Amino acid sequence: QSVLTQPPSVSGAPGQRVTISCTGSSSNIGAGYGVHWYQQVPGTAPKLLIYGNSNRPSGVPDRFSGSKSGTSASLAITGLQAEDEADYYCQSYDNSLSASVFGTGTKVTAL
Amino acid sequence: EVQLVESGGDLVQPGGSLRLSCAASGFTFSTSWMNWVRQAPGKGLEWVANINQDGGEKYYVDSVKGRFTISRDNSKNSLSLQMNSLRGEDTAVYYCARDVNGGFGSWFDPWGQGTPVTVSS
Numbered sequence: 137q138s139v140l141t142q143p144p145s146v147s148g149a150p151g152q153r154v155t156i157s158c159t160g161s162s163s164n165i166g167a168g169y170g171v172h173w174y175q176q177v178p179g180t181a182p183k184l185l186i187y188g189n190s191n192r193p194s195g196v197p198d199r200f201s202g203s204k205s206g207t208s209a210s211l212a213i214t215g216l217q218a219e220d221e222a223d224y225y226c227q228s229y230d231n232s233l234s235a236s237v238f239g240t241g242t243k244v245t246a247l
Numbered sequence: 248e249v250q251l252v253e254s255g256g257d258l259v260q261p262g263g264s265l266r267l268s269c270a271a272s273g274f275t276f277s278t279s280w281m282n283w284v285r286q287a288p289g290k291g292l293e294w295v296a297n298i299n300q301d302g303g304e305k306y307y308v309d310s311v312k313g314r315f316t317i318s319r320d321n322s323k324n325s326l327s328l329q330m331n332s333l334r335g336e337d338t339a340v341y342y343c344a345r346d347v348n349g350g351f352g353s354w355f356d357p358w359g360q361g362t363p364v365t366v367s368s
Binding site: 138169170172174176180181182183184187188193225227228229231233234235236237238239240241 | 282284291292293294297306308309342347351352353354355356357358359360361
């Protein structure tokens with residue numbers, strides 16, 4: 137069972153800004169561990185999108201951005217494009233479980 | 248090119264065993280923590296296990312402790328997952344992934360393409 141909670145789905149018109157929340161607790165995000173985000177197109181492997189709360193790997197468009205505050209984190213897509221339709225997962229570390237943990241996942245749809 | 252390629256996934260009966268492998272290339276495997284992550288059909292991602300550079304530290308999610316064993320062969324740039332006493336709930340696509348920053352709280356990149364494991368009679 138996931139200890140990081142995400143909304144099941146978010147949607148927006150092309151060009152709009154959408155955000156995905158990732159809610160944790162004092163044993164993971166709130167303990168200071170970094171939050172990382174992955175994009176997964178159905179049928180393919182996850183791809184790293186954001187690491188260390190807000191850093192983009194080379195090649196990731198700058199319309200993707202991440203932030204963290206307290207026990208939560210967010211991923212924003214500014215200027216949603218049809219190609220951004222995918223599942224998105226946050227990830228952190230939980231010191232009470234002594235394990236890496238993933239969020240429940242969010243499906244993004246471009247209307 | 249940094250690449251991970253998994254193999255070994257199969258259909259196995261409940262209670263059976265299976266060994267997954269992951270071949271690494273394009274980076275210095277011996278200096279990287281490595282992970283196994285799985286995804287059940289239609290479900291989200293679940294971290295399964297990780298191992299440090301020399302194999303001396305290994306960590307597992309509670310649900311597989313005592314049944315799965317992660318190991319590595321740095322001379323062959325290879326990661327393995329020995330899965331015993333398999334259950335229906337172990338049915339998933341299994342991915343290997345490199346731990347970029349090493350140890351706790353790090354992120355995973357790249358990921359392999361995954362290998363499917365089905366536990367069913």
